[in-house]
Amino acid sequence: MKADHPQAVNEAPIEFSANTMAEMNRVIGLFPEGKQKSAILSVLHLVQDELGWVSVGAMNRVAQILDIQPIEVYEVATFYTMFHLDPVGKNVLEVCRTGPCQLVGSDDLITYIEEKLDIKVGETTKDGMFTLKTVECLGACGYGPMLMCKYQFYERLNKEKVNEMLDAMREASNS
Amino acid sequence: MSRKLLIEHADVPGITSFETYRKHGGYASVEKALKTMSPEDVVEEVKKSGLRGRGGAGFPTGMKWSFLAKPEGVERHLVCNADESEPGTFKDRYLMEKLPHLLIEGMITSSYALGARRSYIYIRGEFMYVLRILEKAIAEAYANGMLGKNILGSGYDLDLVVTPGGGAYICGEETALLESLEGKRGNPRMKPPFPAVKGLWGNPTVVNNVESIAAVVPIVNEGGEAYAKIGIERSTGTKLISASGNLVRPGVYEIELGLSVEEFIYGDNYCRGIANGKKLKACIPGGSSVPILPHYLVTKTAAGTDRLMTYESLADGGFASGSMLGSGGFIVFDEDQCIVRNTWNFARFYAHESCGQCSPCREGTGWMEKVLYRLEHGTGTLEDITLLEEINKKIEGNTICPLGDAAAWPVAAAIRHFRDEFEWHVKSPQEAQTRNYGLIQAPLEA
Numbered sequence: 001m002k003a004d005h006p007q008a009v010n011e012a013p014i015e016f017s018a019n020t021m022a023e024m025n026r027v028i029g030l031f032p033e034g035k036q037k038s039a040i041l042s043v044l045h046l047v048q049d050e051l052g053w054v055s056v057g058a059m060n061r062v063a064q065i066l067d068i069q070p071i072e073v074y075e076v077a078t079f080y081t082m083f084h085l086d087p088v089g090k091n092v093l094e095v096c097r098t099g100p101c102q103l104v105g106s107d108d109l110i111t112y113i114e115e116k117l118d119i120k121v122g123e124t125t126k127d128g129m130f131t132l133k134t135v136e137c138l139g140a141c142g143y144g145p146m147l148m149c150k151y152q153f154y155e156r157l158n159k160e161k162v163n164e165m166l167d168a169m170r171e172a173s174n175s
Numbered sequence: 176m177s178r179k180l181l182i183e184h185a186d187v188p189g190i191t192s193f194e195t196y197r198k199h200g201g202y203a204s205v206e207k208a209l210k211t212m213s214p215e216d217v218v219e220e221v222k223k224s225g226l227r228g229r230g231g232a233g234f235p236t237g238m239k240w241s242f243l244a245k246p247e248g249v250e251r252h253l254v255c256n257a258d259e260s261e262p263g264t265f266k267d268r269y270l271m272e273k274l275p276h277l278l279i280e281g282m283i284t285s286s287y288a289l290g291a292r293r294s295y296i297y298i299r300g301e302f303m304y305v306l307r308i309l310e311k312a313i314a315e316a317y318a319n320g321m322l323g324k325n326i327l328g329s330g331y332d333l334d335l336v337v338t339p340g341g342g343a344y345i346c347g348e349e350t351a352l353l354e355s356l357e358g359k360r361g362n363p364r365m366k367p368p369f370p371a372v373k374g375l376w377g378n379p380t381v382v383n384n385v386e387s388i389a390a391v392v393p394i395v396n397e398g399g400e401a402y403a404k405i406g407i408e409r410s411t412g413t414k415l416i417s418a419s420g421n422l423v424r425p426g427v428y429e430i431e432l433g434l435s436v437e438e439f440i441y442g443d444n445y446c447r448g449i450a451n452g453k454k455l456k457a458c459i460p461g462g463s464s465v466p467i468l469p470h471y472l473v474t475k476t477a478a479g480t481d482r483l484m485t486y487e488s489l490a491d492g493g494f495a496s497g498s499m500l501g502s503g504g505f506i507v508f509d510e511d512q513c514i515v516r517n518t519w520n521f522a523r524f525y526a527h528e529s530c531g532q533c534s535p536c537r538e539g540t541g542w543m544e545k546v547l548y549r550l551e552h553g554t555g556t557l558e559d560i561t562l563l564e565e566i567n568k569k570i571e572g573n574t575i576c577p578l579g580d581a582a583a584w585p586v587a588a589a590i591r592h593f594r595d596e597f598e599w600h601v602k603s604p605q606e607a608q609t610r611n612y613g614l615i616q617a618p619l620e621a
Contacts, residue, residue, distance in 0.1 A: 030336045032293070037358035041341045045300060072358075079360040079530075080341025082300045098262045099463055099520050100419040100506050109449060136344065136524050137262040137463075138301050141419035141504070142426045151303040 001054050003074035003085065013061035020050045025066060025081055044083055053084040081135065085117040089124040089131035090173045094148045100141035109145040109157055110134060116166065128172060144160050177431040177444075179412045180393040181386070185273040191308060191316035196276040202321055204284045204395040209329040212395075219287035221391060223399030225411035228385030230256055230347070231462060231502040233486050236391075242371040243289055244379040251526065252380045253291040254356065255282060255388055257298035257339055258347040262463035262524060263504025266384035266415035268425040271298070271305050274389075275312035279335065281388035283321060284395055286333050289381055296337040297346070297356050309337045315487040344528035348576045351530065362532045363576035363617035386415055406432035410485035414503050421509035423447035436460070436482040436489075437474040440507065453509035456614055457592075460489050461501020463521050466588030467514070468498050471617035494588065513611045515600050518589040519547035526584035536579035539570040543586055550597060553604030560590060560597050 002008065015025070020142040025044040041068065053129045054077050064078045085094065095110050110121065113132055117125050124131040140146045143155035152164055189195040196202070208217050222237030255278070259267040271278055278296070286294045298306050306486050313335055316322045324332045339358070340346050350364035353375050374380020388546060390412060394402045395549035403411045408430040416439070418425045424447045430439065440455070441448045449455050457547045458473045459465060482488055489500045508517070526540040543566055549555040568581040574580070590597060596612040 026340075030338065035288075035357075038338070038356055040358040041300065041355070044341065045339060046304070066358075067360075073343045075360055076341075076358065077552075080300070080343050082342030097520070098524050099517055100263050100504075102517065102520050103420045103506070103508060103512060111190070137260060138525055139265045139268050139299065139610055141263050141265050141506070142417060144419070148301060151301070153304075 003059060003078060005056075008056045008074065009060065009070045011056040011060055013064055014055065014057040016047070016050055016058075016061065020046050021104075028066070037068055037072070038075065040066060041080065044073075044077055050085060053087050054088070090167045091149050091150050092131045092133060093127060094138075096131045096136070096137040096138045096140065096144065096146055096148075098137040100137070101144035101146060104144045106145040109147075109162070112159055112162060116162065121160075129173060130166070177429070177434065178413065179278065179429045180402075180405075181270065181389050182274065182427070182429050183416065185269075190273070191212075191275055192310065193276060193312070193319055194446065196274070196482055197319075200396075201276050202280050202283075204325060204392045205280055205287075205321060208287055208395055209327050209331055210321055211532075214288045214290055217284065217391075217395060218220055220394055220399035221288070222575065223344055224402040225399075225406075225409060226387065226390050226402070227409070227411075227486065228384055228395060229386035229390065229414065229503070231261060231464070233500065236383065236387050239371070239383070240289060240381060242369070243381055244372045245290065246379070250378045250523045251289055251291045252291065252375045252378055253282065253286045253289050253294040253388075254349075254352065254375060254380055254382045255294070255296040255385060256347060256352055256382050257296050257302070257337075257385045258348065258352060259302075259385070260299055260344045260347050261502045262419050262521065263419055263459060263506040264462050264502040265419070266417045266503060267426050268302055269303060269417075270385055270389060271302075272308060275309050276316070277389050277392060278309070278385055279316050279321070281391045282335055283316075283326070283333060285381075285388050285391050286335075287331055288391075291381075292332050293334050294336075295356060295375070296335070297352055298337060299346075300337055300339040300341045303339060305330075306337055306339055312384065313337060314354050327527040343530075344524075345530045346576060347575070351576065352382060354382065360530070363578075364531050365575055370376065407483065407485050408487055410487060410500075414484070414500070415559040416484070416503040418446050418507070420507035421450045421453060421512070422507050423450050430484055430485075432485050434484045435474070436484060439484055439505070440474070446507070449507065449509050451509070453511065454614060456510045457508040457514065459498070459504070459508075459585070460484075461499045462504030463506070463585060464496055464577075465499040465501045466497070466584055468588075468591065469592040469615055472496050472592075483610045494584070495591075498588070507584040509594070510614050511611050513551075514589055514593040514596050515547070515551045515607075518586055519544070519551045522547045522582065525578065529578060529582070533574040533579065535570045536582065539566050539579070540582045542566050543582065547586070550600050553608055554601070555601050555604075557598065559599050559601070562592070563590060 031038040057075040120128040146155040226236045227233040343361045345351045346361040351361040355361045370380045455470045476491045522544045526544040529540045531537045570579045570583045600607045
């Protein structure tokens with residue numbers, strides 16, 4: 001169920017692992033008393049680290065943890081583009097498509113990955129291994145074309161490097 | 176080779192550790208400021224230095240600091256803008272990744288000057304690995320008595336926290352950043368009140384770019400006057416330039432302001448010219464929000480003088496024949512690049528990143544993207560070019576924050592200098608799909 005659905009608030013909150021909860025409490029503790037809402041982006045990153053995406057049930061739990069209304073979590077999660085509001089593959093490839101990367105071949109990079117994985121931008125491979133997305137500037141303009149996966153930057157990419165990268169990701173996800 | 180005040184030690188092995196950084200003279204500015212200077216003395220040195228905000232606007236940092244309201248009993252904050260997201264800009268990431276302690280040192284010295292006891296570094300969420308580097312460095316600074324209670328026995332206390340964004344260009348705008356730091360959507364605030372009066376949680380706040388805060392370190396160490404001797408006119412000190420696009424050697428360079436653009440693009444110590452033996456077609460010298468310059472206005476001004484890497488020289492000629500130093504995001508185009516395609520690309524960026532709060536920007540950026548898409552894909556008309564100019568005028572100056580202007584200016588500049596190329600896309604749509612226009616000719620009078 002999407003966060004903009006009228007029944008979203010009724011979706012049962014889900015529980016996070018003990019490790020995630022401990023880390024959430026740490027980042028919340030970085031802010032002064034009564035300002036725990038400031039930790040919301042850190043907390044949503046932790047949710048996504050655990051689940052791979054941010055579900056409504058997870059957002060409802062975050063609202064409880066931060067002691068705020070669910071809508072305050074939905075409006076934030078839907079504003080910031082790093083949060084996936086639908087399930088995604090094990091590896092989300094976020095390819096920079098903005099000007100400086102385009103000058104050095106990001107269009108070709110996107111096409112190559114589409115062909116190689118047999119999916120279009122926005123889609124996930126049938127085996128659930130990869131999701132391909134395009135994103136705006138990631139601040140790596142001098143090292144393009146590039147993509148980000150799991151907060152790691154893969155820079156100055158060419159076909160050989162992409163092949164190696166995909167193989168390594170597949171192997172890591174299968175082990 | 177020009178002097179390096181910021182990144183001289185960037186490649187020293189182990190410089191990310193407190194110990195190594197300290198051995199190379201690190202934290203001297205904290206010692207000097209806390210032990211021998213009053214907060215006002217530090218502000219005075221920054222004023223004398225002539226340092227201008229390195230995030231893009233170029234506003235004098237010392238003056239910004241002096242606007243900070245200081246009501247009795249109200250907490251003040253320094254917030255570091257590490258949301259680096261202006262396309263073409265990647266210097267702050269370099270600085271933080273290579274020299275995390277330089278930023279922390281600058282944060283301590285600057286927070287002391289402002290009387291802030293709780294300061295924050297807001298870093299873009301995509302730089303999570305850099306955030307981890309900073310977290311580790313902050314922990315080391317606490318362990319070595321540079322953060323926390325009674326720093327170096329001075330009686331001054333400071334807590335420093337680094338926290339991530341979530342992928343929104345708009346959060347580089349200082350009031351949107353503050354909203355985000357409060358855990359909300361990044362919608363920019365109406366000004367006044369300015370953050371210096373009502374900022375984070377309603378408290379007086381200064382928001383400064385990473386590089387500006389780092390520059391406070393050499394300014395305090397060497398004195399504001401010594402810093403002001405570097406550079407030309409009101410462009411003092413050194414600047415980190417992020418060079419990208421079709422260059423032999425793109426990357427981050429620290430230059431003394433006043434270096435010639437010619438030397439920066441072609442010099443052996445810098446970018447070493449255009450990649451693959453191609454010719455220069457155009458350059459956006461200060462991040463995607465500033466006007467593009469055609470090749471004949473890059474290394475020379477319209478008056479024929481050498482174009483320099485300074486706030487003044489890059490702006491020479493106004494928007495008719497100049498641009499801006501901006502964030503120092505120096506994007507270079509070779510002769511094979513299509514200006515229409517690139518203008519469409521950036522318009523798509525701004526349409527994607529508009530927060531949606533102000534109608535002229537929310538609607539206007541979307542229209543510009545659609546019209547430019549048509550032109551690039553061979554279905555545009557000559558009226559579309561006029562339409563773009565009209566949309567531009569309706570956005571410019573009519574929005575709460577500068578994103579609207581940032582979206583409008585580059586489109587206006589692209590049409591101003593490359594109108595022939597836009598018209599060619601309309602008149603020869605088939606051909607425009609198969610080859611690029613190539614270099615434009617300099618007007619006879621240039």
